[in-house]
Amino acid sequence: MRADPTKYYPLIPVYVAYLAMFLIGSNMTGMWQLMAMLAFYCALGQAFNIFLGMTGYVDFGYVAFLGVGTYGMALGITKLAHVEELGIGIIIIGLALAVVMATLLSLAVGAVALRLRGAYFAIATIGVNEGFRYFIEGAKIWNGSEGMIFTAELNQIFGRETASALSTFWADVLVLIIAAAAAFVTLYYMKSKIGYALTALREDEDAAKVMGIHVTKYKIIAFITSAVFAGLLGASAWALKTPYVFPPEVFEIHYTVEAIIIVLLGGAGTLLGPLVGGLIYGLSKYYLSIVLPGFQLLIFAPIIILIIVFFPEGIVGMLKNRVKGTALEQYVL
Amino acid sequence: MSLLKLDRVTKRFGGLLAVDHVSLEIEAGELIAIVGPNGAGKTTLFNIMSGVFIPDEGRVIFEGRDISRLPPYKRAPLGIGRTFQIPRPFSSATVRENIAIGAMFGTLGKKVSVDESLKIADRYIDMVGLQLHRGKAAGSLTPVEKKMMEIARALAMNPKLLLMDEAMAGMNPKDIDHMVAFLMRIKDEEKISVIAMVEHIMRAVAGLAERVMVMHQGAKLVDAATTEALSDPRVVEVYFGGAPKEFKKNWKKTNGPESDKGTA
Ligand SMILES: Nc1ncnc2c1ncn2[C@@H]1O[C@H](COP(=O)(O)OP(=O)(O)OP(=O)(O)O)[C@@H](O)[C@H]1O
Ligand SMILES: [Mg+2]
Numbered sequence: 001m002r003a004d005p006t007k008y009y010p011l012i013p014v015y016v017a018y019l020a021m022f023l024i025g026s027n028m029t030g031m032w033q034l035m036a037m038l039a040f041y042c043a044l045g046q047a048f049n050i051f052l053g054m055t056g057y058v059d060f061g062y063v064a065f066l067g068v069g070t071y072g073m074a075l076g077i078t079k080l081a082h083v084e085e086l087g088i089g090i091i092i093i094g095l096a097l098a099v100v101m102a103t104l105l106s107l108a109v110g111a112v113a114l115r116l117r118g119a120y121f122a123i124a125t126i127g128v129n130e131g132f133r134y135f136i137e138g139a140k141i142w143n144g145s146e147g148m149i150f151t152a153e154l155n156q157i158f159g160r161e162t163a164s165a166l167s168t169f170w171a172d173v174l175v176l177i178i179a180a181a182a183a184f185v186t187l188y189y190m191k192s193k194i195g196y197a198l199t200a201l202r203e204d205e206d207a208a209k210v211m212g213i214h215v216t217k218y219k220i221i222a223f224i225t226s227a228v229f230a231g232l233l234g235a236s237a238w239a240l241k242t243p244y245v246f247p248p249e250v251f252e253i254h255y256t257v258e259a260i261i262i263v264l265l266g267g268a269g270t271l272l273g274p275l276v277g278g279l280i281y282g283l284s285k286y287y288l289s290i291v292l293p294g295f296q297l298l299i300f301a302p303i304i305i306l307i308i309v310f311f312p313e314g315i316v317g318m319l320k321n322r323v324k325g326t327a328l329e330q331y332v333l
Numbered sequence: 334m335s336l337l338k339l340d341r342v343t344k345r346f347g348g349l350l351a352v353d354h355v356s357l358e359i360e361a362g363e364l365i366a367i368v369g370p371n372g373a374g375k376t377t378l379f380n381i382m383s384g385v386f387i388p389d390e391g392r393v394i395f396e397g398r399d400i401s402r403l404p405p406y407k408r409a410p411l412g413i414g415r416t417f418q419i420p421r422p423f424s425s426a427t428v429r430e431n432i433a434i435g436a437m438f439g440t441l442g443k444k445v446s447v448d449e450s451l452k453i454a455d456r457y458i459d460m461v462g463l464q465l466h467r468g469k470a471a472g473s474l475t476p477v478e479k480k481m482m483e484i485a486r487a488l489a490m491n492p493k494l495l496l497m498d499e500a501m502a503g504m505n506p507k508d509i510d511h512m513v514a515f516l517m518r519i520k521d522e523e524k525i526s527v528i529a530m531v532e533h534i535m536r537a538v539a540g541l542a543e544r545v546m547v548m549h550q551g552a553k554l555v556d557a558a559t560t561e562a563l564s565d566p567r568v569v570e571v572y573f574g575g576a577p578k579e580f581k582k583n584w585k586k587t588n589g590p591e592s593d594k595g596t597a
Contacts, residue, residue, distance in 0.1 A: 193447060196426075196434050203423040210383050212409030212438035212490065269425075 007191050010271050010333035014183045017275055018042075018176050025172075034286060036172035040237045041282040043179035044255070045262035045274030047233060050186055051226035052260065053269035054195070055219055056202035057121050060256055061109065061128025065102045065227040067250035068132070069234030072098030074148045074245045081153035090157060091166075095235050102231025103224055105132075110223045114216060117205070133251035147246035154243050163243075171240035178236065179275075182229045186271050189222075190333065198222055202269070261304055267314025271333040276315050334397050336361045336526050337494055342381050342391035344374075351377040353551035354391065361493070364520050364527045366538045366559070369548035370571060375530045376418055378548070379496050382528075383415045384408040395494075409439040414492030418499040418530075420479035424472025428463055429454045431471045432485045439490030450489075457485035460519070476503055488523065497529045513540045539563065547571070 018039070025035030048062055076094030080086060086093070113124040137145040154163040189195045197218040200208035208215055238250060258281065266277025284303070288296040311318045316332065323332050335358040344352040352374045359365055369375050380386040381393060384405030393401045400408055414435070423431050432454035436445050445453070458467055461481040466474060471482060480500065487495055500516070501509050520527050531538050538545060538559060545562040547555040549571045555562045562568060 191447065193437055196430065196437055196447065196450075199426050199430070200423045200434050203425060204421045206385065206405075207417065207421040207423070208434075209405040210385065210409060210415055211435055211486070212406050212440075213434075214406045 006330055008187070009330045011183060011187055013331055014272060014275055015180060017279075018180050022173070022176055032169075032172070036175065036241075037286065038279055038282040039172060039175045039179060040233070041258070041262055042275050042278030043175050043182065043229075043233050043237070044259050045266060045278040045281075046179050046182035046186065047226055047229035048259040049226075049263045049266075049268065049270075049274045050182065050189070050229065051222050052263050053267075053273065054186075054189065054198040054202065055222050056268070057114075057118065057219065058260065059125045059128075059223075060122055060253065061125040062226075062230060062259055063253060063255040064109075064129040064132050064251060065105060065230035066234035066238065066255065067129065067247075068101040068105050069098035069231030070238040070245045070250045071136075071142055071148075071234075072096075072101045072231060073235035073239035074150055075142065077150045077153050077157075077239075077243075078148060081150075081157055084157075087157070091240070094239070095232060098231040098235035098239075099228050102227045102234075106224045106227035107220075110220050114219045114223060129251040129253060129256070133247045136247050145247060147244060149244040151243045167241050167243060171236050174236035174240065175233065178229060178232050183271060183275070185225060185229075187333070189225075190271065194218060194221055199269075264308055264314060265304060267316030267318075267320075270314065270316040270320065272319075273314050273316040280315070335359060335394075336363075336396060337382065337528075338394040339378075339382070340392040340394065342378070342388040342393060344377050344381060344386055345389050350551045352381065352388070355548070355551075355553045356391075357546060357553070357556065359494070359526050359528060361526055362520070362524060363544070364516070364529070364542050365544040365546060366542035367528060367530050367546045367548060368538055369554075372550075373548040374551040375548055376498055377551075379415065379498050379528075379530065382496055383413055406438075409490060410441055412441050412491070412493030413496065414439060414487035414490040414494070415496035416480065416483040416487055416498055416500065418502070420476065420483050422471035422474070422479050422482060425470055427468050428471050428474070428482055429458060429467045431482060432457050432489045435486040435489035436491070439487075439492070441491055441493075453489050454485075457489050460488070461485040461515075477508060480504075488519065492525055495525050495527045497527065499531070500529050501531060510540070516541060 021035045021039055025032040051062075052058060073094035076097045077090060080090055080093060083090075109125065109128055113121050116124055136142055142148060151163075154166065157163070158166060189198070197208070197213045197215070200211060200213055201215045201218060205215055234250065239245060262277035262281050263274055264277070265280060266275065267273030284300065285296055288299055292299065307315075313321075320332050323329050337357075337359045339355055339357040341354040341356050342352060343350070343354050355374075355378060367375050367378070377386065381388050384400070384403055384407075387402055391401075392399055395408070395411055395413065400411070423434065426434070429451060433447070433450035436450040436453040437447065455467075458464060461484055463478065463481055463485065466478060471479065474482060484497070484500070501512050504512065516527060516529065519525070529541060531541075542559055545555070545557065545559045546553060547562055547565075547568050554567055554571060555565050557565070
């Protein structure tokens with residue numbers, strides 16, 4: 001990634017969009033919540049794309065990484081609330097715990113499931129999230145099925161006003177930063193050996209091996225990276241934004257499905273795709289919930305199926321082909 | 334010491350004996366052809382050499398080292414490059430990226446950066462004549478172009494041994510002659526050994542290899558100098574077992590030791 005600055009150009013449209021979301025949200029009254037929701041979906045797509053998009057493997061248990069990330073932050077705050085000197089450092093510790101827990105879980109799942117091919121991997125991951133949820137509830141760790149509420153701790157550490165700003169503003173800003181960081185890592189991988197290895201194994205795993213690629217190693221790299229961003233996302237978009245965590249909520253498969261839709265809709269394996277997918281998905285969900293509350297999914301499902309059938313490479317995949325050979329080419333990846 | 338040595342390798346699929354105690358040695362710089370009718374076990378033998386399959390019995394020795402159980406991704410950097418019977422490009426990647434992947438991961442000993450690999454790719458693109466397709470998605474190439482791309486990708490690995498499965502299937506006589514000339518040239522220029530799998534195209538075999546191994550029903554039938562092998566009665570029997578006498582006689586005439594040119 002040294003030297004050649006044109007390698008970074010594809011980040012420009014991505015970062016312009018995230019900056020615009022921030023500016024619209026902070027300057028137009030009533031827009032912050034919508035922007036925060038869009039940011040969440042973009043970040044979710046950007047994080048999941050590093051695994052789903054770049055390897056072609058589907059992880060149905062993906063939400064579990066957001067779940068343990070949420071717990072990481074919750075544990076950090078509740079266990080360390082009495083250490084007054086920490087101040088804002090407690091958030092850093094919470095994020096670090098989220099990273100560690102997501103990494104450990106992804107290593108455990110990956111070590112077993114990533115030895116399996118394609119569909120078998122997907123099947124093996126079904127239920128990882130539910131399994132983890134029942135484990136927490138059954139073994140009664142981290143307060144079991146009662147979950148954890150830490151509003152009081154946050155108020156105690158930061159004072160009521162700052163604690164409130166933390167969940168209504170800074171948590172969302174953090175989500176935008178996570179999305180931007182995930183985009184940067186995506187581009188970095190794409191331009192490095194990792195990206196070439198992942199492309200090769202996504203297209204033809206056996207041929208990739210014969211070319212000298214240690215496919216399991218690269219799958220695990222993508223898996224852990226994707227899991228870490230999911231953990232960070234859980235820690236900020238869930239734990240910080242709403243200072244409580246209940247097992248059934250943070251291990252809900254529904255979020256995995258949304259992540260899959262966003263990645264496929266935008267264009268799996270592209271840099272811009274998760275952003276486009278996240279925006280379209282988030283906006284449609286938002287407006288459909290106003291126009292036809294309760295019926296979003298009924299309308300949404302066929303639309304998504306149509307888009308995926310007609311644009312199998314996703315919207316950005318199609319766009320990439322369109323701009324090929326034009327001046328825009330180096331900005332769309 | 335031979336470059337590659339197969340010592341009675343055997344591979345079964347259920348009850349089917351796909352490769353039956355085959356032994357073979359190839360020296361550095363040698364070019365040999367393996368021929369045999371459909372289902373003879375040629376591709377399976379290749380898969381044993383490149384590590385896609387672990388042999389049920391027997392050993393694979395490369396430069397004196399037993400690599401029978403080594404996974405394919407570890408064999409490639411030792412210097413074993415291959416192409417596939419049905420081309421297997423990384424379809425969404427460009428031709429240049431495909432070939433760069435060979436250089437990046439398959440190169441012996443040293444680590445090759447992305448930028449270096451792309452430069453190496455350009456060299457092999459020129460060598461196989463795909464200049465006009467450099468930036469195209471590999472999936473969009475014609476079958477013959479895909480074959481050329483696979484050869485470039487394997488050569489970019491800087492192999493000591495190049496395994497080519499059905500290098501010339503689906504090619505017209507002109508392409509075949511080109512390919513034969515090309516293989517002879519890279520064998521000398523790149524100083525590599527080549528094992529080329531050829532199904533039915535005797536024209537290619539005769540022009541290409543000094544030595545031929547003929548496989549039949551998983552076993553090695555003949556391993557001899559080309560002219561000798563192609564006129565061997567057992568080989569004629571395998572290929573034209575049910576063919577009329579007249580045909581066999583013709584075959585012998587055009588492929589026998591006394592004939593001066595091969596035929597398709
Ligand atoms: N993965 C596999 N599973 C089961 N049987 C297989 C497998 N691969 C090959 N075979 C069988 O092994 C035998 C040898 O097949 P192989 O592909 O090695 O022959 P070949 O000489 O390459 O033939 P062709 O000229 O058709 O390419 C065939 O009977 C084939 O059906
Ligand atoms: Mg074959």
